[in-house]
Amino acid sequence: MPVSEAMIAGLIELKWADGEGLATQLTGQLRSLIASGRLGKGRALPSSRRLASDLGVSRNTVTYAFEQLAAEGYLAASPGRRPVVAIDGGERIEGARAVGSSPGSARPRLSPWASKLQQTDWPMSYQAPLKPLRPGHGDAREFPNEIWGRCLRRSAVGAARRELGQVSRPRLREALAHYLAASRGVRASAEQIMILPSAQAALTLIAAAVITPGDDVWVEDPGYPGAAAAFRASGARVIGVGLDEQGMQRMPDLATPKLLFMTPSHQHPTGRLMSLARRTEFLSLSRPGKTWIVEDDYDGEFHYDSRPVPALQGLDAHGRVFYVGTFSKAMTSDIRLGYLVAPQVLVRTLEIAQRHIGLIASSHIQEALAEFIADGHFLAHLRRVRRLYHARRDHLVAGLERHLGEVLSAEVPSGGIQLVARLKRGRADQAAVKRLVEAGVVTRAISGLALGKPRDHGLLLGFAAWRESEISAAVRTMASCF
Ligand SMILES: Cc1ncc(COP(=O)(O)O)c(C=O)c1O
Structure with missing residues (x-):
């Protein structure tokens, strides 16, 4: 039976603990749906945002699957449009190309090692603007x-x-x-x-x-x-x-x-x-x-x-x-x-x-x-910055308690350069990170560091790299966002 767009997510079953990455599983299952004719030629797939949300995976996972299937000729993709199934099930798949792609633009056949590198968001997802309170750094200015x-x-x-x-x-x-x-x-x-x-x-x-x-x-x-x-x-x-x-x-x-x-x-x-x-x-x-x-x-x-x-x-x-x-x-x-x-x-x-x-x-x-x-x-450098980072940690913790005590609770680490603040209401850390970035404060969502289905949520906030005045300003901005 042909499958409607709304039913597609229901036919996909991803195993979070599976050794095979989510993107690979999704690619394989969509490929089978097309090859078996259940997703017929001309059928539009849901947008990557919609399918990601229906499946509870990151958008990058869906985008990877769409791009891979486009390169293999199963899907026709054009920027800003939902991908469309490009072949009829049973059509010879070998050598098929995405509609609209030129011969030179076909995705090269990668080694297993390089293919595996494509299956995670890392390291590209780690590239965030160098602004307060981006975690993961000491203060290069010191x-x-x-x-x-x-x-x-x-x-x-x-x-x-x-x-x-x-x-x-x-x-x-x-x-x-x-x-x-x-x-x-x-x-x-x-x-x-x-x-x-x-x-x-x-x-x-x-x-x-x-x-x-x-x-x-x-x-x-x-x-x-x-x-x-x-x-x-x-x-x-x-x-x-x-x-x-x-x-x-x-x-x-x-x-x-x-x-x-x-x-x-x-x-x-x-x-x-x-x-x-x-x-x-x-x-x-x-x-x-x-x-x-x-x-x-x-x-x-x-x-x-x-x-x-x-x-x-x-x-x-x-x-x-x-x-x-x-x-x-x-x-x-x-x-x-x-x-x-x-x-x-x-x-x-x-x-x-x-x-x-x-x-x-x-x-x-x-x-x-x-x-x-x-x-x-x-x-000597370590002794100096250790004192500085200690004070910055305490400054951030105090600021979070004073201005955001109702919404966030900080877990105070005994060391390091960053801390986790839990959202007291809900677990939507990715949405919070997005809102904060738009307001100029860079943080990282703990759920984004999960291997499979997130077990933990919260915001990762860097304190070592930021002066107390920068931390104060960021906390005020955060308070205005929540
Ligand atoms: C836990 C952890 N290990 C290792 C590294 C990598 O350090 P390097 O920059 O030396 O590769 C990082 C960098 O963010 C890290 O957070």
Whole structure:
């Protein structure tokens, strides 16, 4: 029986926990409806907005499906119009082209890796205007650029005397080994420290080295989408694990995964600290050489209320933990430096992989950073901004209580650079984010960081990057929006 436009959403059944992405499921099911003739030639599909709302998925998911089917010739799409079915079921599909598209405009056939990259909104959805209260950053205006500039200059001048071909500069490895042992309780030799252009590069490298397509990877849900994206692209079945007061939950009912990704120091995005009991449980779950834990300590430098809790890596006696860090938050995000503390047994494999992929950070920058740390500038900078960010956190919390106490309740994190404010009425965080952006305040919806059906809602608000006057102005604007 032919299907009317209104019935289309009712015929689609998406499985949120399925290893296959929602966009792929939707594409496949629409393709089957057309190929079977149930959606006949000339039939208009609902708009992407309408179908997204009927199915409870993001509009990008529907747009992806429409674009893919247009490229395959199943749909005719033109800008601003609803897509129309372009073939009759049973027509030869091979070689069919979207009506109106020229031969050169056909979508190229992508590798499985690149196709998987298309299935998530990340990283494009992370591109938001740099305005208060955009989360995820420290304050680049507070970085001591004069001092850093002198370190860079000395590094450049000394370049001719340096040995070539070392992907991780020994001075920086040594400096980091000392810093991480003293400040984060990380137990590693300098040789285990790999310098990379970012934490994201570390995740890509880990995925390339240990994931076999089909492996289960557990990630926090809601969580950091860059991690889910990196592991999914490598072919893993990425499974979202909910949170409780102690952090990522233990999931006794699933087979042991190949890898667990977590942010135990400040869970991203909620800021929660994983309890010692939970850390120990996860360590006992992971089997040496078989189950890996990736600990992403992206903003562990910032703790305000108590002594920082040492890294999970320091509790591990069996080399099961990859410890990932970045200078994006502690310095500035465009410094483009991160690091990976690798389990000893994988150091050589990872260095070969690093050279293969070419994920190599500039030696000039590495040497400059080694000097910046050795001369005490890094710790001095951290001490200064830690005080500043602490005051900014308190300023934001006080402002939210005073002006928005009826509508929002802030979860005050013990550290980090951002906080979650829950909506007291309703769960429409995406609509709230949209309204706020229109008024000039940038926030992020927690439900947008879900892997499948959102379990959690709220607004992610950055405080570290914004001066108290900017925070006050943003809070007043927010109050006028709600
Ligand atoms: C939790 C988390 N991990 C890792 C990163 C990535 O850091 P990098 O800029 O070094 O790739 C981010 C950046 O926002 C993050 O929020």
